[in-house]
Amino acid sequence: MPTAEFKKLLDREFSKAMARPIAELATPLLQELVNSGLMVFRRCEKEASRTGKENEDLAAMVLYRHVIEMVDAVEVLVANSCGTAAIPVLRSAFEGTLGLLYLLSDDAIYVNRALSWLVANIHVAIKTRQVLEPGSEKGKEYAQLYAKEFDRVIPRVPNAAIAAEIQQLEELLQTPQFSPITEEYQRTKITLKRDPDWFSLYGGPKNRAELATSLGMGAMYRLLYGDWSTLAHGNDLYRYLANESGRPAYDGVRRPNELRSISQLSASLLLMASRSMIQKFREGENLEPWYTREVKPLLDKLSALKVTLTPLHEE
Numbered sequence: 461m462p463t464a465e466f467k468k469l470l471d472r473e474f475s476k477a478m479a480r481p482i483a484e485l486a487t488p489l490l491q492e493l494v495n496s497g498l499m500v501f502r503r504c505e506k507e508a509s510r511t512g513k514e515n516e517d518l519a520a521m522v523l524y525r526h527v528i529e530m531v532d533a534v535e536v537l538v539a540n541s542c543g544t545a546a547i548p549v550l551r552s553a554f555e556g557t558l559g560l561l562y563l564l565s566d567d568a569i570y571v572n573r574a575l576s577w578l579v580a581n582i583h584v585a586i587k588t589r590q591v592l593e594p595g596s597e598k599g600k601e602y603a604q605l606y607a608k609e610f611d612r613v614i615p616r617v618p619n620a621a622i623a624a625e626i627q628q629l630e631e632l633l634q635t636p637q638f639s640p641i642t643e644e645y646q647r648t649k650i651t652l653k654r655d656p657d658w659f660s661l662y663g664g665p666k667n668r669a670e671l672a673t674s675l676g677m678g679a680m681y682r683l684l685y686g687d688w689s690t691l692a693h694g695n696d697l698y699r700y701l702a703n704e705s706g707r708p709a710y711d712g713v714r715r716p717n718e719l720r721s722i723s724q725l726s727a728s729l730l731l732m733a734s735r736s737m738i739q740k741f742r743e744g745e746n747l748e749p750w751y752t753r754e755v756k757p758l759l760d761k762l763s764a765l766k767v768t769l770t771p772l773h774e775e
Contacts, residue, residue: 468712469712469713470712470713470714471712472540472714475540475541475712475713475714475715475716476539476540476541478541478716479538479541479543479716479719481765481767482538482716482719482720482723482762482765482767483538483539483541483719485723485758485761485762485765486535486538486539486719486720486723486762487535487538487539488758489723489727489755489758489759489762490531490532490534490535490538490723490726490727490730491535492754492755492758493531493727493730493731493734493755494528494531494532494535494730496734496750496754497524497527497528497531497730497733497734498528500734500737500738500742500747501521501524501525501528501737503741503742503745504520504521504524504737504738504740504741504742505521507741507742508520508521508741514637515574515575515578515637516570516571516574516575517574517741518574518578519559519563519573519574519577519578520560520563520564520574520737520740520741523556523559523560523563523577524556524560524733524734524737526552526553526556527553527556527557527560527729527730527733528730528733530549530550530552530553530556530726531553531726531727531729531730533546533549534546534549534550534553534722534723534726535726537549538719538722538723540714541714541715541716541719542714543714543715543716543717543718543719543722544714544715544718546719546722547684547718547722550684550722550725550726550729551684551685553726553729553730554677554680554681554684554725554729555668556733557729557730557732557733558668558671558672558675558677559577559658559659560733560736560737561675561677561732561733561736562659562664562665562671562674562675563577564736564737564739564740565675569662570740572641572661572662573658573659573661573662573664575637575638575641576641576644576645576658576659576661576662577658578638578641579633579638579641579642579645579658579661580645580656580657580658580661581658582629582632582633582638583633583645583655585629586626586629586630589622589625589626589629590626592619592622593618593619593622593623593626594614594615594616594617594618594619595616595618595619595623596623596626600616602614603616641661644661644662645661648660648661652666657671659671668681668685669681669685680725720762720765720767723762724759724762724763727755727759731751731755734747735747
């Protein structure tokens with residue numbers, strides 16, 4: 461017989477009922493932004509394929525699509541009152557938005573930044589494959605760790621297919637389009653004494669904190685990487701405890717406490733991303749009538765909403 465809900469800590473229907481006033485505004489708001497975002501993505505993709513050169517617009521398309529997908533996931537979590545679980549997803553949307561805004565912020569070096577994003581990803585792909593290739597040094601190290609942790613030995617037979625993929629990726633880094641970026645990647649690696657983030661190339665920000673500050677998003681960075689950062693690492697003590705009758709008690713799962721803030725921040729990120737994409741790829745197109753008609757009324761109502769939440773507590 462299936463295990464029943466332990467309603468002192470998890471009551472799914474009660475949690476959704478508590479969050480309903482927020483969800484009734486946040487769900488259509490985020491759905492509208494996602495639906496519109498996908499249409500913007502399609503229009504920009506078509507324009508890029510008509511006017512751009514090979515590989516130069518791939519970073520923008522992938523980053524923008526990532527933001528759309530993360531906000532879509534936030535909408536699902538908000539609708540089900542999963543506020544805590546939505547925070548890491550929101551953080552992922554934030555990182556995608558930072559990358560996209562930085563990429564699109566300077567037309568003069570747009571191509572170098574776009575290719576830097578690709579070169580950094582190629583380096584990651586090489587390292588990932590080296591771990592899976594038993595004939596490489598990283599593969600041997602991984603095999604030793606795997607045997608120790610799972611008490612099973614990975615056959616140390618070189619994988620010709622993975623080795624061929626590694627070679628193809630390494631050769632790609634030396635093609636005329638990527639070789640100057642590869643040289644800059646190596647120079648930056650020496651300067652930083654670590655594998656650089658793509659945005660650090662060509663004198664860019666050394667880390668995401670600097671990146672966020674340079675884009676005027678330092679406050680949001682401090683929220684997502686300060687107060688809310690401990691959640692991603694499983695160290696947020698006070699998120700899971702409540703003070704009940706003068707003693708600590710475990711708070712309920714699916715807490716609705718931050719749903720409104722999460723929804724507002726998610727909407728803001730996708731709006732910024734969509735506007736930046738339109739400005740880059742669809743010059744002359746105006747999103748403001750759509751924003752005024754479909755988005756602003758919901759945002760205003762969500763901002764003005766006053767809700768008293770009653771989280772679950774143990775008796």
